[in-house]
Amino acid sequence: MPCAMNRLIISILILCGCAICAAGQDTLRLTLQDAIDIALEQSVNAAMARNKQKTAYWQYRTFRAEQLPEISFDGTLPDYRRNYTSYQSEDGSYKFVRNNNIGLNGGLSLKQVIPFTGGSIALSTSMDYTRQIGSGSANEFMSVPIAVTLTQPIFAVNSNKWDRKIEPIRYEESQAQFSEEMEEVTLSTIGYFFNFVLAESTLENALQNLENAEKLYEVAVAKRKIGKISERELMQMKLSVLQAKSTLTDAVSALNSQMFRLRAFLGIDESRPIKPIVPEESPEGNYTYKQVLDAALQYNPFAKNILRRQLEADYAVAAAKGRRRSMDLYASFGFSGVNSNFKGAYNNLKNNQVVELGVSIPILDWGKRKGQVKIAESNRDVVETQIRQDEINFNQDIFLLVENYNNQAQQLSIAVESDSLAAERYDIAVKTFMVGEISILDLNDAREGKDSARAKMIQELYYYWNYYYNIRSVTAGMLH
Secondary structure, eight states: OHHHHHHHHHHHHHHHTOGGGOTTOOOEEEEHHHHHHHHHHHOHHHHHHHHHHHHHHHHHHHHHHHTSOEEEEEEEEEEEEEEEEEEEOTTSOEEEEEEEEEEEEEEEEEEEEOTTTSOEEEEEEEEEEEEEOSTTOOEEEEEEEEEEEEEEESSSOOHHHHHHHHHHHHHHHHHHHHHHHHHHHHHHHHHHHHHHHHHHHHHHHHHHHHHHHHHHHHHHHHHHHTTSSOHHHHHHHHHHHHHHHHHHHHHHHHHHHHHHHHHHHHTOOTTSOEEEEOOSSOOOOOOOHHHHHHHHHHHSHHHHHHHHHHHHHHHHHHHHHHTTSEEEEEEEEEEEEEESSTGGGGSSOEEEEEEEEEEEOOSOOTTHHHHHHHHHHHHHHHHHHHHHHHHHHHHHHHHHHHHHHHHHHHHHHHHHHHHHHHHHHHHHHHHHHHTTOSOHHHHHHHHHHHHHHHHHHHHHHHHHHHHHHHHHHHTTTOOO
């Protein structure tokens, strides 16, 4: 029977593709730290976090660039027209005249945002050229050697000022978010790793239980022949063997499933078997609630998120108030010259000045703009309420996390001792059953206790590492 049982086990493992027992393959012995390092380097989640960080970086670079002077060239090279255009005579009548000309124009401008006012100032130079084609053709040049242009909204909100407050906070938030997301990759890795460890332990238990069930069934057969047990008890032992076989098949499938998930998450070749190495040590040391909370408020994206949301709500109110009335100032000062040749266009320059003041003040809008301000203020109140609740939840979550972590060392110690006692109890139960001093129910209870204690120990070890890296996550990896 043992030989037949061994052949059955080998057949099941081969058919199910259990890579752990596959001969001649390069098995990857994987520690928890190895798995974390691989995940941080090549997992899809880590790649997504890095891409989000790049996007945030270039968004911030774009904001910084918008604060610097911008040099640009604008031109039309060339502009050829041969068509009819509408012309109004002195008496007010219109007629169409034939137009046949070619034109060129170009200009350089240096533009700078004025940070403290939200307006802009530009320094520019330009040249326009036109030539009428056909009879009486002639060249005409118009130069603007230098012009200074000021554009300034009077009552509108200074968006640039608010951007200078919000965008650096947004960028700091994205940096902290990246650190937190990388720690979350670690947390996911721990989950996949210990699920695999638990599946392997379950398989080992299933193999041991099946082997013991076969031995005990042989003993039961012998006892039945001499009348020491009943036929019912013998059938119960045979049923235990069948159940152990079924459990082994399920354990093999579960192990392969967990191995596939771990490999897929880490980005490891699907054909390569993995052997998990259970950590022999657990995290050491305790943390205080204040220690973790202070680090979280300094490094966690939550603190930056709170500040950014508050600023954005304040900006929305300021923008709504600025829209109640508007006044825009446009002023341009410079010189211009006109001549039939290029050089002459820069002689005899004359003043070229434009000043415009546009005003838009609602006389009767039925309270629309006032309503927009009230909506913005109400939304700000909602945001502030949400922020207060989020702060309470954040602090509470950290408190519970620290408490769980500090208590987990004792929980793990209890689970390790329970596992050892349950295994010893099962060994004693097997030996005692073979001499006929305990019942099948007591034996099954000892076996279930052994399996449950081993699963509990692995689970408590997982909790310990999970709590530890959760603390690292909320502190963006800055608290060790």
